[in-house]
Amino acid sequence: MPTGKVKWFDSEKGFGFLATDDGQEVFLHSSALPQGVTTVKPGTRMDFGIAAGRRGAQALSATIISKPPSVARNTRKPAEEMAVLTEDLIRLLDDMSTGLRKGRYPDRAHGHKIASILRTVADELDV
Template identity: 55%
Template sequence: MPTGRVKWFDADKGYGFVVAEDGSQAFLHSSVLPEGTEVTKGTRLDYDVVDSRRGAQVLKARLISIPAKVAKARRRSTEDMAVMVEDVIKVLDDLNNGLQHGRYPDREHGNKVASLLRAIADDLES
């Protein structure tokens, strides 16, 4: 899975290009981004790529980080973060109870918890 940065992205048109660490470029369409994600120039991504008739194209992308100035502008207020952290504690406590009884969460619930944890981690890092 290559890692790279968004070279440019036109949100109105829904596409742009990503440049891998080795310098290769791939077409990036908004449909391969995680739901609710916005990317800008400089956003770091992990992605799967395939060669198509028109050249390299991203099949699936995962955000690693967004540029610092964008992250700070999107940062939630401390009051909102406090509420989110309280909710996460409750969710993790429920998850822990299931694990103690030998049950992993189903895939959908596990993905939701992972997304929630990533969102909080992103806000704390920015």
């Protein structure tokens, strides 16, 4: 079975193209994707069969070998930095919960600081 990478795929149109390891371009229709898969990202490595279609080579029965590397994962903050952010967040949340128990919401500046750190931690963890 030939292998290659997804060059591009448009899930709205339901098709895209693969580039085989030997440089050939192959049409990829959404019906050739594995069951339950509706879209693939550029760079995804796939195995597939090839059939001669009206307009050239067409992929049949494609299977995903490996997904492209995550850009977000490669640009994450170092774990040591995340540890410091998490410790700061814990202190801020602890102070906020003490105030909430006494019936007081944090002031605007304090609330903004907590929300900002929460977003940063969430963005770094959600890759």
